[in-house]
Amino acid sequence: MLRAINTFFFVGLLRPAPGTWGSAAALALGWAIERYLGFIPLVVATLAVTALGFYTVAAELKDRPGDDPSEIVIDEVAGMWLALLFPAAGFWMRDMSMVWPGPVAAFLLFRLFDIWKPWLVGRADRRHDPAGVMLDDLWAGIFAGLCTLVLAGLYHAVLM
Template sequence: MDAVALALARLGFLGRSPAAPGTVATVVAGIPAAWAVAQLPYGWACLVVAAVFFLSCWACDRAQRILENPDPGQVVLDELAGYLVTVIGLPATGPSLLVGAFFFRLFDIWKPWPVSVLDRELHGGLGITADDVAAGLYAHAATAFLLPFLEKL
C-alpha cells in the first residue's frame, strides 16, 4: 500500500517535476480533472471532490511518513483537492479554469489567514490537505467574483 499511496500523493510523475511541482500538478492534472468533474451533476461533483479530499488526507499522510518529511514538495495530491474546491460549481470554461488556477496557486503560496494557521497547526495528511482546501475556498471566491467582469471583455 505504501507504493500506491506514494504514487497517488505524487499524482504519478507530476510530483517529481524539477520546478514548481504544485503548479505543474494544478495545471496538468487539475484543469482536466476539473473539466471532467464539471460534467457531472453538482451533487455527484461534490461527492467526487469530497472523495479526493479524503483520499488526499490518507495518501499524503502515508507519503510524508514514507519520505520522512512533514510536507514534501513532491506530494501534490493536495493541490488537486484544493484546485477542485476552487472551481466546483463554476462554469468549466477556459477563462474560469485558468483564472481559478491562478488564484489557487496565489492563495496556496501566499497562505493568508486562516490558511497559514491550518498549514502551521495541523499535521499529517489532514494538515497537508487542509491548507490547500482553505486556499481553494479563497480562490473560489476570487474567481467567482472576477468571472462576470471577464465575460464582459
C-alpha cells in the first residue's frame, strides 16, 4: 500500500520524467476536485495528501537515509495541489471555478521551481531525509502559487 500511495497509484513508474507525470496527474485530479467539488474540498485534499505523504514517505525511506527515489511522486501531488490553491482561491472569491491559464501556469511554474530548486526549495532538498523529500515540493508549490498570482495580477492590470 505504501508503494501505491507514494507512486500516486503507480503514476510515478511512468518514464521518462516521473515527477512531471506525477505533477500532471495531480493537476488533472486537483482541477477536477476544484471544479466538481469546490475549493474547500481541494484544501482538505491538499492537507490530507500532505499529511499522508509525510507519513508514507518516512515509512518507505526509514531504512534508506538520504534516498529520494524518482518514482515517489506523492510529494509532487502535495506541492502541485498547494500551487493550485492560489489560483483556486482567487476564483473561489469571485464565486467561480478555475479556468485556464491559472492551473496551467501553476503547473508550469511548479515544475520550474521543482527542477530549478532555488533558495528554500534547494535547502529543503539538501536535507536528504524523508521530510526534505516532501518539503522541497511544498516550497516549490508555494513559490509557483505566488508567481501564478503575480502573473494573473500583471495580466489583468496591464492587458485588461
